[in-house]
Amino acid sequence: MLPVTADDHPHAGGPVAVLANPTAGRGRHRGLLSRLLDGLAVAGRPVEVLSAASPAQAEAVCRAAVSDGAGALVAIGGDGTVHRALQAAAGTDVPFGAVPAGTGNDFAVDTGFPADPLAAVAVIADALRAGRSSLVDLARMTGADGGERWYGAVLAAGFDAIVNERANRMRWPRGPRRYDLAILVELARLRPRRYTLRLDGVPHELDAVLVAVGNCPSYGGGMRICPDADPTDGLLDVVVGGRIDRRTLIRIKPRIYHGTHVEHPLVRTYRARTVELSAEGITTYADGERSLDLPVTVSAVPGALRLLR
Structure with missing residues (x-):
């Protein structure tokens, strides 16, 4: 993965927008959400939780957050939650974090995030503090x-x-x-x-x-x-x-x-x-x-x- 510095991202100081799916993984990580959000806040950025009642709304609020100058977009959930958030982050300068908290967490794990949600948040927070990100490919259909x-x-x-x-x-x-x-x-x-x-x-x-x-x-x-x-x-x-x-x-x-x-x-x-x-x-x-x-x-x-x- 090619490393990228904070200077390459024009909204590096913006808030961290978080799309969280409390029902992911049949809700087994529901009780962790507050700890995960606290872990992201350690990076010293405002954390804004995005509210959505449907997959279509999830995509819409992620797109709006990116358009409004979010400094990062983080998806807490499974592959479905990640998929919705990717529609907003793909092809932009906004860095993305995946916290595996669903039944299927294939993208997060295959791209190197820890399988444990708390450990993944720690990695994301450290990258936010350091202004560090890495480029990976996506598929466009x-x-x-x-x-x-x-x-x-x-x-x-x-x-x-x-x-x-x-x-x-x-x-x-x-x-x-x-x-x-x-x-x-x-x-x-x-x-x-x-x-x-x-x-x-x-x-x-x-x-x-x-x-x-x-x-x-x-x-x-x-x-x-x-x-x-x-x-x-x-x-x-x-x-x-x-x-x-x-x-x-x-x-x-x-x-x-x-x-x-x-x-x-x-x-x-x-x-x-x-x-x-x-x-x-x-x-x-x-x-x-x-x-x-x-x-x-x-x-x-x-x-x-x-x-x-």
Whole structure:
């Protein structure tokens, strides 16, 4: 990660805007919030907690804070909270801190923040005091209608995205059992789909059940779907699981936690600066959040984010 000094940031003395999700990780860190805010205040900056009642509002208040001259933006929560805040911080001079306090904390951990929330706050506060930040890459995706989204970790555009979409449509059961049931339903319906990939302009036609485009290695709370992805190399890693049947997918799935699934003969890996991806009937999920329908174009944007590390 390329270090950046405070002199490069015109709002270095501004307040620290904090987007906190008290329900992240099923609320297990709710009682820590006041201590986390106190830890940030040690840096000697005003700390302003942003209030939002929905994901759309979370993005809006983060954008407003950046526009109003925030000296830093900090997300306390999981990958979903980070994803919302990234939409405001990406491509700006405002440094960003991620405090892992959710069920999935893949971006925070993969970019070097401690897994313990209090330890992560201490790192962020020290960087604020020292005026220190480090540049990392982000991925920018563009839909067919020209709409844009940023993401930090992984874009899912295959079986996992389909399962998420199924779970989001279900009203019963509640909690994690809904996701488990969605997996069973979609496993029963599993079939390869025809994808068109253009990697830096080179076309690839293939049938696949699993497609992921990673800026970082992990998604889903530690599943190393793109194990060799590096958020400082200016490239995207693409992992494709081909014509895999149900039994093979069930066997391969546990290997994703160790990243060894890429050794399977039906799994292919690619690397590119720009990935054009199309298939029928797929809604993508970026950082675990519902995102754009295919087709999309994903570009690696080097140094798009300043991390408070």
